[in-house]
Amino acid sequence: MKLIALDMDGTLLSSKHVIPEENLKAIYDAQDAGHIVMICSGRAKEHITTFLAESGLDCPVASSNGAVVSINNEIISEISMSREVVRNIATQLEQEHAPYKLYTNKGIFTTHNWSEKVKKEFDEAEFKHEKCTPEELIRFTEDIPNAITMTYVNDVEELLQDEEIVVHKFFVLTFDTNKQAHLRETMAHPELMVTSSLWNNVEIMDKNGHKGNGIKAVAKHFNIPIEDTIAMGDNYNDVGMLDVAGFSVVMENGEPDLKAKYDAVTLTNDENGVAHAIYKYVLEK
Template identity: 50%
Template sequence: MKLIALDMDGTLLSSNLEISKENLQAIQTAKEAGHIVMICSGRAKEDALKLLEEYKLALPVGASNGAIVYVDGKVINSRCLQNDKVYKLAKLLESEGFPYKLYTNKGVYSPYTWQDQVMQAFEESKHTLDVTLEELERITEKQKKSNLITDFQKIEDVVNNPELEISKFFILTFNAAHRSQLLQTLQEDTDISVTASAPTNVEIMDKHGHKGNGLQEMAAYFNIPIEDTVAIGDNFNDVPMLQVAGLSVAMGNAEEDVKKLCDVVTLTNNENGVAHAIEQFVLKQTSSSK
């Protein structure tokens, strides 16, 4: 039995944010062969589950970059940020003009000024950007389509709400120099884990809230040795799970530095790379070892 951990964006999903029938079939075949397939994504739990539901996929999920581990309708582990840390980080981001969202146990929360902040940040940096207005609209449209987003007026409204637990900050930034400065500042804080899933974002979790721990916790839950795990991803937030997995698989569209640290490289996300990896490195290996 293997535990197969799949990233979503840039991995399981095509560039159109769809799961191909080939990928769906490969997941189903792997499950029928006795393997466990999980999602390990930077997305919020509700967002990941909603997308899986559209394809009638019932899979365990490591959400918010593995900070939230969810199996069979319940959270089995969560690594959330302390409220005082959330407050300090939010104030830092607000003072520097970075648009941010909060991933919580009650869905995604964003300042009511999110949309305006994103457009302002884009306008200020558009002459030095590779991101087009169309791509920006796709990013913001993705936010609009979710009915799980709650606006808030002040960060105090969030941190003073006893029902809320914050697992991740998602920050958009279109200015490479400002992004670099922010990363440098954040990396001095030993209580947090900092990563990115695209050149235009920064993601902050608790120091234990990363995909490596998410994969290890899921493996422990199912009593699967870590050497019997397979991780498939494309970006820097996938690195912790790729480093701990028994077999690390980079997508054909992965960042070059991510490819270098993986055992093997599969096809791209638009070429059913997940299906190819499952067939070549799990199903074929399993049948040949019988």
């Protein structure tokens, strides 16, 4: 039995943000052969499970970059940040004028002026990424059907008044490549995991809230040795699981330094790279 851990955006999903039929078939074939396939994504748990249900998939899930791990909708591992740390991060991000969301055990929260902050971030971006288009601005400021509903608060203190709330992750949005690098540098702290999952974000978790611990939790649950795990990803938030997996595969569309570092490179996410890797490295062996 193998454990196959798949990132979503840039890996399992095509550039159109859907799971190609070839990838779906490969996952079903792997499951039918007795292997465990898990999803390991920076997305919120609710978003992943809804997406999987619509695709007809039943898989263990490591959400918020591995901070929350659930199997059959039961949470088996949860890593959050202390209230003091959350306050400190929020204060620093406010000083940087950076739009951010908080991923919690009760959904996604942000401030009432989210859209205003995002539009300002877009207008003031000096070094806009090549993918930064007006459509991207619309995607982050307008209501999209079937998108996860955000809850709006005045500030972080209002959110933390709920004693049952725990924060798993900060999602920080930026359209400026230099600002992304600046935020990753200035937010770095020994007790935090600071990374990026796409060109337009910075993600901040507890130092243990990463995909490496997500894959470890699921492997332990199913009594699968870590050397019998395979991880597939494309970006820096995948490094945790790529580092600990027994065999690590990077997408052709992945970051160049990651492709040079790990065990294998598969086809792009628009060429069904996940299916190609599952058949080549799992089912044909």
